Amino acid sequence: MxxxxxxxxxxxxxxxxxxxxxxxxxRQPSISTQDVGVEVCAELVxxxxxxxxxxxxxxxxxxxxxVFGQRAVDPGRRTVLIYGHYDVQPVDPLEAWxxxxxEPTIRNGRIYARGxxxxxxxxxxxxxAVRSYLATEGALPVNVKVILEGEEESSSPHLARFVEEHRExxxxxxxxxxxxxxxxxxxxQVVLGVRGILYVELRARGPKSDLHSGNRGGVVPxxxxxxxxxxxxxxxxxxxATIEGFYDDVRPLxxxxxxxxxxxxxxxxxxxxxxxxxxxxxxxxxGYYERxxxxxTLNICGFASGYSGEGMKTIxxxxxxxxxxxxxxxxxxxxxxxxxxxxxxxxxxxxxxxARLGSMLPSRTPIENPYTQAVIAxxxxxxxxxxxxxxxxxxxxxxxxxxxxxxxxxxTVPYANxxxxxxxxNENLEIERYLKGIKICATVLRNVGAPEPATAxxxxxxxx
Amino acid sequence: MxxxxxxxxxxxxxxxxxxxxxxxxxRQPSISTQDVGVEVCAELVxxxxxxxxxxxxxxxxxxxxxVFGQRAVDPGRRTVLIYGHYDVQPVDPLEAWxxxxxEPTIRNGRIYARGxxxxxxxxxxxxxAVRSYLATEGALPVNVKVILEGEEESSSPHLARFVEEHRExxxxxxxxxxxxxxxxxxxxQVVLGVRGILYVELRARGPKSDLHSGNRGGVVPxxxxxxxxxxxxxxxxxxxATIEGFYDDVRPLxxxxxxxxxxxxxxxxxxxxxxxxxxxxxxxxxGYYERxxxxxTLNICGFASGYSGEGMKTIxxxxxxxxxxxxxxxxxxxxxxxxxxxxxxxxxxxxxxxARLGSMLPSRTPIENPYTQAVIAxxxxxxxxxxxxxxxxxxxxxxxxxxxxxxxxxxTVPYANxxxxxxxxNENLEIERYLKGIKICATVLRNVGAPEPATAxxxxxxxx
Numbered sequence: 066m067x068x069x070x071x072x073x074x075x076x077x078x079x080x081x082x083x084x085x086x087x088x089x090x091x092r093q094p095s096i097s098t099q100d101v102g103v104e105v106c107a108e109l110v111x112x113x114x115x116x117x118x119x120x121x122x123x124x125x126x127x128x129x130x131x132v133f134g135q136r137a138v139d140p141g142r143r144t145v146l147i148y149g150h151y152d153v154q155p156v157d158p159l160e161a162w163x164x165x166x167x168e169p170t171i172r173n174g175r176i177y178a179r180g181x182x183x184x185x186x187x188x189x190x191x192x193x194a195v196r197s198y199l200a201t202e203g204a205l206p207v208n209v210k211v212i213l214e215g216e217e218e219s220s221s222p223h224l225a226r227f228v229e230e231h232r233e234x235x236x237x238x239x240x241x242x243x244x245x246x247x248x249x250x251x252x253x254q255v256v257l258g259v260r261g262i263l264y265v266e267l268r269a270r271g272p273k274s275d276l277h278s279g280n281r282g283g284v285v286p287x288x289x290x291x292x293x294x295x296x297x298x299x300x301x302x303x304x305x306a307t308i309e310g311f312y313d314d315v316r317p318l319x320x321x322x323x324x325x326x327x328x329x330x331x332x333x334x335x336x337x338x339x340x341x342x343x344x345x346x347x348x349x350x351x352g353y354y355e356r357x358x359x360x361x362t363l364n365i366c367g368f369a370s371g372y373s374g375e376g377m378k379t380i381x382x383x384x385x386x387x388x389x390x391x392x393x394x395x396x397x398x399x400x401x402x403x404x405x406x407x408x409x410x411x412x413x414x415x416x417x418x419x420a421r422l423g424s425m426l427p428s429r430t431p432i433e434n435p436y437t438q439a440v441i442a443x444x445x446x447x448x449x450x451x452x453x454x455x456x457x458x459x460x461x462x463x464x465x466x467x468x469x470x471x472x473x474x475x476x477t478v479p480y481a482n483x484x485x486x487x488x489x490x491n492e493n494l495e496i497e498r499y500l501k502g503i504k505i506c507a508t509v510l511r512n513v514g515a516p517e518p519a520t521a522x523x524x525x526x527x528x529x
Numbered sequence: 530m531x532x533x534x535x536x537x538x539x540x541x542x543x544x545x546x547x548x549x550x551x552x553x554x555x556r557q558p559s560i561s562t563q564d565v566g567v568e569v570c571a572e573l574v575x576x577x578x579x580x581x582x583x584x585x586x587x588x589x590x591x592x593x594x595x596v597f598g599q600r601a602v603d604p605g606r607r608t609v610l611i612y613g614h615y616d617v618q619p620v621d622p623l624e625a626w627x628x629x630x631x632e633p634t635i636r637n638g639r640i641y642a643r644g645x646x647x648x649x650x651x652x653x654x655x656x657x658a659v660r661s662y663l664a665t666e667g668a669l670p671v672n673v674k675v676i677l678e679g680e681e682e683s684s685s686p687h688l689a690r691f692v693e694e695h696r697e698x699x700x701x702x703x704x705x706x707x708x709x710x711x712x713x714x715x716x717x718q719v720v721l722g723v724r725g726i727l728y729v730e731l732r733a734r735g736p737k738s739d740l741h742s743g744n745r746g747g748v749v750p751x752x753x754x755x756x757x758x759x760x761x762x763x764x765x766x767x768x769x770a771t772i773e774g775f776y777d778d779v780r781p782l783x784x785x786x787x788x789x790x791x792x793x794x795x796x797x798x799x800x801x802x803x804x805x806x807x808x809x810x811x812x813x814x815x816g817y818y819e820r821x822x823x824x825x826t827l828n829i830c831g832f833a834s835g836y837s838g839e840g841m842k843t844i845x846x847x848x849x850x851x852x853x854x855x856x857x858x859x860x861x862x863x864x865x866x867x868x869x870x871x872x873x874x875x876x877x878x879x880x881x882x883x884a885r886l887g888s889m890l891p892s893r894t895p896i897e898n899p900y901t902q903a904v905i906a907x908x909x910x911x912x913x914x915x916x917x918x919x920x921x922x923x924x925x926x927x928x929x930x931x932x933x934x935x936x937x938x939x940x941t942v943p944y945a946n947x948x949x950x951x952x953x954x955n956e957n958l959e960i961e962r963y964l965k966g967i968k969i970c971a972t973v974l975r976n977v978g979a980p981e982p983a984t985a986x987x988x989x990x991x992x993x
Contacts, residue, residue, distance in 0.1 A: 260743060264841045273805025278828045279724060279924025282856045283820035284800070286810040289829035290764070297761030300754070336748070341737025346750040356747035364742045365753035366844050369837030371830050372852060377728045377886050379854050380830050387753075388836060390843050392746045422841050460743030 071201040091169040091178040097152035117196035126223040129215030144208040146237035149188025150217030153180035161490035181494035182481035187243040194506035206514025240467040240475035253452040256477040258429030261393035262461040288385040289370035304347025325454035358457035399424035426465035443508035535665040555642035561616035581660035590687040593679030608672040610701035613652025614681030617644035625954035645958035646945035651707040654966030670978025704939035717916040720941040722893030725857035752849040753834040768811025789918035822921035863888035890929035907972035
């Protein structure tokens, strides 16, 4: 594989220009939830893509357009599909910003602006990696495709449909994303998946209106009791879900994943202090990261029935409602889990209604995948640090559109600093991390394009 | 016993005057929860008591004064203690009244005004019974004492203390009250007790603030689950409370009480339709009125945790709170039940806090008591109808201050029409029922004063 010294030097030499480009991008608001500036921003990044050497165009969706770019090198070569989003979070509370969110300002080596880390700085780094590679090496080692969506902060309502409708256009060997922060220790990390989610609402009905608990107490069914009892039937004494078949499709961690998890830093006392708790929840016998990454949850997000104000109100409530979310792990399927949960409720409390409010499939790209190893090695080479490998996030993102719809490995390498304040006032991105992101991406392209990605993995391991 | 023909005729002859007296009383607002006119009203009814032949005075409490009146006949004679309240409910929504609440108006044989039935018309009937008896017979057959409190609509916060501090002054053989409506069929009823109450709040704590259910799901205890599980542990599969000893002190119905309950009208289909339900709650095997009158409840008045708005919010809630009320029957004691419930929770979930928000003892005067029988007979004689006998109300009133603190039988005979709209706009009292109330009370006094109250009971039975 080629040495990337020239690419890295090119990036370092153009520091000021690359920062100016990001500042220009950040000056353009693009708040999708409030429909502020999104289309104008799409045009802006379309031009930036072209400036970086990609053939680019806007592809419509039922919502905001996807900005698509590609640089075809050779059909015989591998293809990397880069994902990012050009929309940003709202800015409120505006008064909490030290400098205006769309007037990017540099302080102490950081760029402060809405979207700096989430996600403009991170995907601009990918575009600049293409440009830097081309400028120094003359040609890319892989075919590159880029999709930047404009609705990520609105929960990507049209992404799955878009991917389904553009399977051929998006054909690739690896999906590569940069979003979120590096590990809180500052070490780089490579993220290989997310938990899915199934969100349901259970509703029990009692009398047609709240009734006096003295005058009617004992002769009218109480929906709160109904819901308490059906919920209680969903967990055993050890805190394990009793919904039949709930765990059937839980894929055990591989040896490599278990080893990666074991290497993740953990200070449980500090974790407890920060959450204000004193113990892990049931069931027992599971490690901290195993719980977060490899186990599903059955979580009560809300329970509302009757009176919740101060003091006493003596009623039999008319309704009781519980909201549950289940974080799902491979190979659980929200459709299947919903059916199992519905059957559980129907068999025990047929009068309790179950509504499905939302769902998303889980995803997990194998750590043993050669492209995963190629990315890990690239991060190690570009940063000089062995990255932490995170088999899964605890949360849920639409990564399944790549792993399940396109059937591709999907690897995320966050570039942002841990205190990037995404979704908060004074969002910022360290300039050094931005530049390092460009180098990481260039190295990923080189490694994926290498004749045998596993070779790159061996090289990466040597760095550790 | 003397024939009451003269008393009844006297009442009928003074219909207009007795109605005018009530109108005058109703013109005086006396809203205790809003502190409107209560003291002025106490002075007004004090004068009315005197006009009816009672020695009367105001007795202070830590709140509003009690208006006390008595007519001592002979220490060797029996004594009836009459209870009522001169305060009234607030009037809102004022716009829903057809005529102003404190400008009493007669329409279709009814007096419309706040307090008409609850409770001014009903206790004024008692005072006028004394007056009518004296005017026709020259002397009362019993000693009569009357206490009218000014805080009943504020939950009688000082009544128990008042009764404790005036045991000698209030010494009597029977407590007699008129409040609430006759049976919805229009038939008179005699009420012999109430259920008590214990109201508690359970609170479980999770993380110090709501946490993201993806990022933390599986590693942070969920307080809603904690509360669901401790609540579920309080009931068995048949809906019976599992709190150890909860039912220990439940006094079975006597044969007479069971017989009285069996005679109460019941149209279960109509009841279900009016509540919008299709079945009685668990446990099975209990009659409708037995549930309401002779069984305790363990009722969830409210359960609040996490998110209860529209759609999805993915959190692990910081807290979960449940409010429970238990309606208690003789001889359950709220102190004892609270201790048992607290022990149940402590043994299973020591981190769940239990707070006691309020309580009241149950009461039940035996149907077999000779004074009860005397009252039943009096109602039958004065109305020409065999009254329904209700061993207990489902709700809770401070009747225990008479049965437990004074150790007296306490009997309630409602005079108001079933559609009196107490606690609602357009409260009203049928004039015929008001006059009938005067006659009933006079007959009660005659019967209780009879050498052998059981004789009166025999006479009443003959009327049926």
